[in-house]
Amino acid sequence: MEVVALVSGGKDSCFAMMRCQDYGHKVVALANLIPLDDAVDELDSYMYQTVGHQIVVSYAKCMGLPLFRRRIRGSTRDQGLKYKVTAGDEVEDMFALLSEVKRQIPSITAVSSGAIASDYQRLRVESVCSRLGLVSLAYLWKQDQTLLLEEMIRRGIVAIIVKVAALGLKPSSHLGKELADLKCHLLQMNESYGINVCGEGGEYETLTLDCPLFRDARIILDDSEVILHSADSIASVGILHPQVFHLEHKPSSDGIGDGSVTQESSSCLHEVDEAITYIDVEEKQTSSSVVDAYTNIGLCISKTGKNLCSIGCWIQDPSRASEGLKADLIAVLSRIENQLNEEGLGWLNVLYVHLYISSMKEFGLANEVYVSFITEKKCNLGVPSRSTIELPLCQVGFGKAYVEVLISNEVEKRVLHVQSISCWAPSCIGPYSQATLYGEILYMAGQLGLDPPTMKLCPGGPTAELELALQNSEAVANAFNCSIYSSAIHFLVYCSAQLTSSEKEEVEQTLQSSYVTRLDCSKTGSYPTLLYVFAPDLPKGACVEVKPILYVPSNDDRIATSEMETVVPQPALIKGCTDWSALYSELQDSCCQVHTIGGRICSAVVSLTKDIALKICSTAGKLYYTEENLKAIARFCAFQVTKILADNKFSWDSITMLRFYYSVDHSVAADAMFRAFSKAFTELMEDHSSLTTGEAPVYNIVPVAGSGRSACTADIITCELLASKISSETSKP
Template sequence: MKLVALVSGGKDSCYAMMESVRVGHEIVCLAHLRPPLHLAADEAEIDSFMFQSVGHNVVRLIADCMDVPLVEGTITGTAVSTDIDYSASAEGDEVEDLFRLLEDVKRRHPDVQGVCSGAIFSSYQRNRVEHVCGRLGLTSLGYLWRRDQVELLGDMVDADVEAILVKVAAIGLKPRRHLGRTIAELQPELLALKEQYQLNVCGEGGEYETLTLDCPLFKKRIVIDASHVVVHSDDLFAPVAFLVVDQCHLEDKDAVDPALLHRALPAPFVPSASVAARVAVASSTAIALQTADELSIVSPIASFRDQFHVSGLLSRASESLSLEDEMDDVFAQLERLLAAQQMTMEDVCFVHLFVRDMREFARLNAAYCRHVGQYMPPSRSCVEVASLPTRVLLDCLAVRGSGDAKRRQPRVQRDVLHIQSISAWAPNCIGPYSQANVLHKALILMAGQIALLPETMALVGQTPAAQLAQSMRNAGRVLEALDSNLRHVVSAVVYCVPATANQEEPASDTEKQVLARDARRLLLENAQLRDELLADDSDSESDHFDSDDDDDDEAEQARARKTSERLAAATELVREAPLLIVEVSHLPRSALVEVELQSLTHAAKKCLSPSSAVATTARSASWRVETQVSRIPRALCHVIAAVLPTTELSTGSAVAAIVSDVLRAVEDSLVAASLPWDRVIHLRVFYLARVFPSELQLGKAIRAALAPGLADARLPAVTFVPVTRIQTTQAACLAVHATAQDLDKMETDLWLQRQA
């Protein structure tokens, strides 16, 4: 991709360029916003939330060093909109200066496709760059996003980025001592200040700013001939001062081998041609609910307080409509249902999209984007179910007052993580679908994750196991950004596709059993990502033992014991949390695996005493019911109840008895969580079409089992998903994923625990 790099002159924007080049992009020009020209050098340090102005007079030399053109603009605006999000252009805002600058870049360089920037942890800056890129049809690339700052500073030093401090504004940093010195020289001191004063070692909190004099992308280096220090605030503890470069020149240097600027990337996944053949065989197997009378057998909607679930939305006129019109019909139905509940599309938190043919995904997605806005977009999971009666089946969860109303209400019910920049962190979400929605600061609903390599957004991993590991790694990164991790997961559904012709299944240990074991292991291990929450506790414990225990052996044993205890406590919830493997006909991008998780935030896990359990009950000689449950007393109960056949079940046999047993297992779990049935707002029923050929039978059985104890208004919404295989600890023929939650109680209990 051809890129324009936003440069301030500092180390972050230069290293972001290096990272972009490493993965194969080309920097074709630089773009820079400078202070107004009438300001003298000593006055040119302007107060901006977005842009660095110290050293702006040297940026032109950086372009000369790289032998690329520079496009400059002037900062005329201020921070008019200071919210984290920037969802609409604001007249007079400095962000509009950035828009005009990049608009100028596009006029001069129409081949530019993306924008490279150096934000590390500033959502304020990243959101604004993404907003401008979206308006101009450009892709945002932020390869430093959420990088560990200690590691990142070390990488910059190791990569021969010669950057000097040109501004200091933090306790421990002294103008006369630190200005003009390189990050390599100051690295040990910056690390010490991090320990002493919690300083951000990369200066991400505004502690310092830098000017890059040399890096491997430069064909020449910058040499400063004369400079002087300007003291802005002579504070005793945290003086603010900056370095003004009066004179400088360029100096020749040895060229860097271009091959050293690139790095090897995993080979993209190429799906086997046999996948399409297997899908064709698997299609057209189920008879779904279609007529109005049939659809009324189970409830399409359910609500509890502000939660509203819509299930099984499809177009009854599917055969006579174009694909786009069918999507319009489905969303028109959804908007009417939401309006009846005093909701809008902006209140939708999660969308499940089941499609009949994934080859039509691009058209489906374009139609989807017309109906879902960019402000606080829902998270989404999309899989192909080849036996659907229509091309699209949709269900969703909405929370009243969590969308547009949030702009006017101070009370936060929902937060959205929507990162559109390509980075090394996790896959980006360019359209109106987000990485995760967080409800009431407690429950995280994660979008489906496939094995995309974040740096390139290419699908990687040649086997289901490899793709599962990458998908879990992506999910773990998203959870990490939300103060959570994979050990906080309360339910997991792993979608997979049929084994291809060249993947023979072992006779004694099927591929799906291996996948289930691997998924559980990755959850327990946090996908081998660093557990920041566990590490923080470990560091404090180590300090205690180092200071109090004189016996090294005894201290080491005590540390090991504490580490073991902490690990056991950290993994207790996810050890038996609900986990389901489901085989469908196809996944986005021809992926082999898609992972869909729900998780608790660290605060919720720590304060609300969640637990999990697995139980198996033999209710019949022909089947057993395995129940996996995560629960928080009186607040949350996520259940996966699966039917494990002990003998070959004949087609359509004993449907009522099987459904009754499964729902009894769900009820037992609800009782253990002290939750009534009316808290269950949704049942997702995965079933093998070869065993249950009619959804009508299943629907009638569910209604018959629930009707005696529940009025129609209290019935949960039900979604039927015909699949080709189901796996928990063993192969199953039917699995019910039940969701019961009282989000208000979770939020209240969390608040009370924090006050205690």
């Protein structure tokens, strides 16, 4: 991509440009924001470094690139972490600057910045990029600062200290010193006082005088003045004011930069003084006629649970020819949106979205429709996390789109949405986030084996993709101060149905060696549940996608008494009904995996294999999917779910996820499956009226190419269950 680099004069913005080159991008322009008054060295800004701005103008000649510069007219008006477009804010100066760069150089598609740890700065750069249709590149984001400092010095960043404001750094001793000379001192101060070795806490600022990108000249500082801002005896604050400097030209080098661009034609200064034009993009409204054309939209709503509910929506009309993915998805999302509105809710209440489509070839089209409904503007606390896979929907009588959403009637949640491309973890460029924390449960988006800085699938096949997907998941978990190896509740692995038997075995063995053997169960007491689901296709043609659910306890690791006193079923109530339990109970250990955490969370996977189905249907040899046999299968699954809840003192009201995956190889229509499960749960309620208070649990039937607790197991039906007694109140940030 062609890139405009935001430069402040500091080491970070320069090294970020070098990283852009490392990953094949081409920096074609520089952009810099400076104080309105040349005599001012430093602004009271949360966003911009301006110390040393007098020298940054020389970067154009040093690099042979055009420099676009704007004087900062705004101030810090919106101090919230998540930026909202605010007239007069200093962020709008960046917007005006980059708008002009884009106007003059239309080929630019990305913006480079040197953000390392500041969410405040990253989110504002991402906001501006989103408004301008540009990609944010933040290759230093979340990098180990010690390693980063060492790499900057090793790769030839020559920078001097131009501001100090921390314990252990003195204006008289350290201003004007080269970064390389202070490395050992900075590391020592980090060990003694915990300062950020790259200055991310405002401990110091730098000015780059030379680096490999300066192909034409280096900067020589001839004279400077130390200005003391604070003479505090513990942590003095001082800056270095450049007074005299000159450029020392380098001999031409073919190894750096693009030799085809001459200094005369490119190293020019563009002053950007245009007024700021505010653009508030109107959200597209879907025509009601499209929705009204669908007279038979299946809608599944869960009313159980104190704070959570789920909605699954699909097109259910086998006799009707589909109008196509776009029309189907518009109809489904519109129906969900209407249901949310009826409940006094909106998309901001949605925690997670499962987007199932009939063809991954139309993934781009599906995203276009998706972003017309779910936007940053509608979700002021952050957009929901999401996973997307292809399913054989049409084969079972569904339309071409099926959407399942998890909803909270509260709006307390913490969302991680990093849109910048970085070395940290894959970006989410669009209205879906890496992870959403609600209560003490972290719902993570599906993670592919993508190389974060290039956003390309790693080579090496399914096992290599799995290992990188786990690494990416761990990076996201670390952002919430947890780990997939110590905090996992449930782990779902989507696999391509195209994998061979040997590849499936390798995936399972890799997961065992890379994941399961590293699990730390000391906090939870048991292993998390594990489920493999096979899909016809995954995004980007991936072989594997992982979707962890994690337990993130709050500082106050207690639960309110009112939460614990939920009326729960007793196991004896089930054991008393011999007609349901005589056969089913003996199969419990072989078909169920259960994981509980402190009586608050229960995760389970129920695996119904062909052998078990033959037993419960009293069939020898071949299994026929008659109405009676489907009913028996569904009754077995319903019984196991209820028994798991009862044994662990949970009720139906605590269910937050209940999903039944079934293989389309068995040629059973989805509506037949729904009828069978509906009858099974109805009978269960009638036979156990004291057990099953309230409404029957609502579930989703998901047609797949295969599923099981093992990658090599072909279940007839696999049940995925999550129950919780906690709400967002237990872990407010």
